[in-house]
Amino acid sequence: MIDVSRKEVYRYLGYGYQIPDAVIQKRVEEAICQFESCQPRHVVREFDLKIHENRIEFESLCIQSRDLLKNLKGCTKVVCMATTLGRFPDHLIQRANIVNKADAVIFQAVGAAMIEAYTDHINAQIKEEALKRGYYCHPRYSCGYGDFDLGYQKDFIRILDMPKTIGVTLTEGNLMVPYKSITALIGLSKETMEKSENSCAACSQKDCIYKK
C-alpha cells in the first residue's frame, strides 16, 4: 500500500498549508480508499552513461540539455524509470466529472499525491540497491523539467517498452496516458553529491501556486 501524504493532497487542492474542513477531509479519505484499487506498476533499466561537454549519451540516446547536464554531473550510470497508477484513476476522474466535479478535483489531487509517493518509493529502492554497489543517486529528473525537452518521452517509451511493460502510451502531443504516470532519469555516481536542493527550488518557474 502506498502512503499518500494528506498534506500534499491538500496542497494540490489549493489549500496551501491550511487544513480543509471535516467534510472535505472525509471526502479525501474516501477518495484515498477508492484509490486502493489502483494497480501501480513500474519499470526500471540501468545504462552506462557518457557525459560530454554539451551532451549526454546512453543506450542509443544523445540528449542536449544544460539543466540535465547539471543534474547528472559526475555520474557514470543512469537509471531510467517509469511509474504509473494504471487506468483506474483516469476512469474514476472521468466518472466524477459527470456528476460530481468536487470529487473530480479531489481524485485528481489524490492521484497526483499517490503517483509521487509511489515514485518516491521506487526511487528509494533504486537508491538502496545502488548504494549496495557503492553508487550514490542524484535527484530524479523528468523530461519537461527545465530545458530537458518533453520530446524525449518518446525515447523513454521505447527504451522501457512502456506500452507493454506498464501499459503507458504517448499521445501525439507527447503526453502520457494513463494520466497518473511519471518518467524520470536518476544519475548514479561514485561520489556523494552536495546536499540536494528540493525539487521546487531547482525549477525555473517562480510564480507556481504549488511551490513548496
Place this chain on the structure above:
Amino acid sequence: MKLMDRIGKEWIFFDGAMGTMIQKAGLQPGEFPETWNLSHPEALIQIHRAYLDAGCHIINANTFGANRLKFNNVEEIVSSGIQLARKAIAQSGRKDAYVALDIGPTGKLLEPMGDLGFEEAVSIFAQMVQAGKEAGADLVLIETMSDGYEAKAAVLAAKENCDLPVFVTMIFDENQRLLSGGSIESTVAMLEGLGVDALGINCGLGPVQMMPIVKKIVEISSLPVIVNPNAGLPRQEGTKTVYDLSPEEFSMAMKKIAGMKVQILGGCCGTTPEYMEKMIKEVQVVPCHENTFKTDSWVTSYSKAVKIGDVPVVIGERINPTGKKRFKTALMEQDFDYILSQALSQEEAGSHILDVNVGIPDIDEADMMPKTILKLQSVTALPLQIDTSNVKALEKALRIYNGKPMVNSVNGKLENMEQVFPLIKKYGAIVVGLCLDEEGIPSNSEQRVKIAEKIIAKAGEYGIHSKDIVIDGLAMTISSQKEGALVTLDTIDKVYHRLGCSTILGVSNISFGLPRRELINASFLTMALSRHLSCAIINPNNEPMMQAYYSFKALMTLDPNCEEYIEVFGNSKEEAVRMEPAIDLSYAVEKGLMEQAREDTRTLLKDKKPLEIIDTYLIPSLDKVGQGFEQGTLFLPQLLMSADAAKASFEILKDSMTKETIQIKGKIILATVKGDIHDIGKNIVKVMLENYGYEVIDLGKDVDPEVIVKTAIKEDVSLVGLSALMTTTVTNMEATIKALHQYKPDTKIVVGGAVLTQEYADKIHADHYAKDAMATVRYADSLFVK
C-alpha cells in the same frame, strides 16, 4: 494438410522468441528489429531455420512492429519478412510448416482514453494484413496485446482483408487481467464473437504463472487454445534481461500445460530453439485433444462480463428518449453529461447491463449511436445493449463497441433477419429476438414460440448459436389486452423449456395506462422471473422493481446466504429516516449538499416559479460562495461542491421550464487546445459558467484550431475559453488565438491553465487571462452583463 484441420488432432507448435534471437545476433539499441528484414536477411533465415529444425510448425515472420506508425515502407518490410520465413521453410524441406504474419500492438492507446481513433487503428493493421497476404502468409497471428479493444481493431482488419486463419494471443497478468482491465471472460467472449480461429496467452509471464490463467481460458473458450509463455520471469543482470527457467524446467512446465487440454504451444521472450526442441520432445507424449464446446453465454464490456442464463440480470432502461422531454432535449443538444449521468445512476442502482436507445426523429441515429456508445464506455464498465432498428446505426455501434454487446433487436421478419444476422455474425453479440413477424404479434404463446424457433433456425444458417439469442416474449399492455400478461408468461416459459433458450422482457410495458404502475410492474417482474426470465429490462431506480428482483433471488437460492439482499437492504433503516424537508435551498447550495438541494428545489417548486427560485436562492448563494473563493476563505473543492449542488437544482428547474423561459446570458465556447488531453480545468469552468447562466458549447479536449474557429463562426459566439496544461501545448493555444483573430475578429478569447500566466497570455495575444474558474465567470459577466 491445412493447418486448421490438424489442430486438436495433433500438437501444433509455435516458434520461440524472435527478439531474443535478433539481439543475440547483434541488434543495436534503438534499432527496430524489423529493419533486419532488409539489412540482415540471412540472419533471419537462420533464426527461422533453427526453429524449424527444432520441430516448430508455425514460424512468425519478423513483422511484429512493422506498422506505419514506425515505418514508411510497411509493404516492403512486411513482404520481405514473410518471404524470408518462406525461404527458411523451403530450405528446411518441411512440408508441415506455416508462416504467420506477426502483428503486435501499435504502442498507442485508443480513443476515448488515448488519441488513436479506432478506425485509424483498423487501417494501420489492414495495411499490414494486405501486405502479408500478398506476400503469402499462411495465417495471421495477433499477439502480445494488452488491450482487448486494440485486438478487436486488428481482428477486424484481418477478417476484412484476408481469408487466412486469425489467431490472437493476449498478455494477462497474475491477477488474470489485461493491462486495459480486461478479464479472461470479457476477452475470450469478445474474441470468440469476432470469429477468431484460435486464441490464448503469450508473454508477460512464465509457464508456471500462466497455469491458472490457461485453466480458466480452457474452461471458458470453445476455440483451440494457444500458450506461448516467456522463459520464466525476467530479471535484470547489469544491463541485460535474463529469464529464470532453464530449457529443461520450461519444457517440464509446458508438459503440464499440455495436459490442461490446450492445443497449440510455443514460446515468447527468452525462449530459443533449444527451449522449443526440449518442449516439443516432452509434449509429444501427452495426448492431444480438441477443445469442447461451452454453452455459457456472455455479454461484456472492456472489463466486465455478465453471464446470461440461469441467474436473471437487470438491464437498465433509462437511456431512452421515449416519453422523456429532458432526455430528448439532451439528445438534440448533444448534452452528453446528462445522458451519461443516467448511466451512472442506473449503475449505482444495481443494473448489470444498460440499454442504449437514442432514436428520435430529427436526429442522425447512425452518428449519435456510436458517439453515445463511445462516451458511455469511457465512464461505465457495464456492458451495453445497443437498442436500435436503424441497421446503419447498429453496424457503426457494433464496430466501435469495446467488448461483446447485446443487440436489441431482430424480429421474425425475413428481411429484418437478413439485415441483422450478418452483423451479429461479423462483430459478435447476443441478440434479442422479438416474437413478431410479417403477420404481426401473435395473440397466443404457441405462435410466438414458433416465431422464436424460426429466428433461432435462421440464426443458425448464419452460424450464430442459439446461446447467443435471447427471446423477447413481448410484454403487452394489460389495459388493452386482457390476457397480455398470461400469453407473455407462457411464451417465456415455453421458450425456456422447449427451446432451451434465454428470455428477455421489457417489463414496464405491461402496466401502460394504469395508475401506480410500479405495483403491477413489480408483481409482473416476480411472476416472469419465476417462469425463468433471464433478462429484465426495467427502471433500476424504481425501488419496488429492485426490491422484487433481490427478493426473488434470495427466495430462489440464487443469492447464496442472502448476501446480496443483506448488502442492499441491510442498512435501509438508516436511510428510512428522511432528511428534514427544505430548511433552505440557499443553505444546501452554500454547503454543497446535492441531495438536499434537489429535495429543497422540489419543495419550493410547489408554490414558486423556477425563475423566482433562481433569483432568490441560487444566484445569491452561488455569489456568496464565489466571493468566498475569491477572498481565499473557501477553496476549490467547496466551490465545486456548491456548484454541483446548484447544478442539481437547475436540472430539476429546467424540467419545469420551457425553452423560452430559460434565460441565457450568452453563448461561450470552451475547449482544451490541440495536443492537450487534460480537461479537468475546462470542465470546472464549464459548470461554473453554466450555473451563472451561460450556454456552454463544450468542444472537449485535444481540439483542432479549425474546429474552434468554425464553431465560433457558425454559432456566432463572442467569447471563447481555451485551456492548456502543458507548456508544449501553449503553442497550439497561440495558433488557435491567431486563427480566431483572423477569421472571427470580434470574438474575445480568455485563456487559463496551470502553466499560464498574465505575461504568457499577453505574449500569445489572448484578450484575457483568467487565473481560475471564478475569474472566467467575472470576465464573461463583464462582457455579457450590461
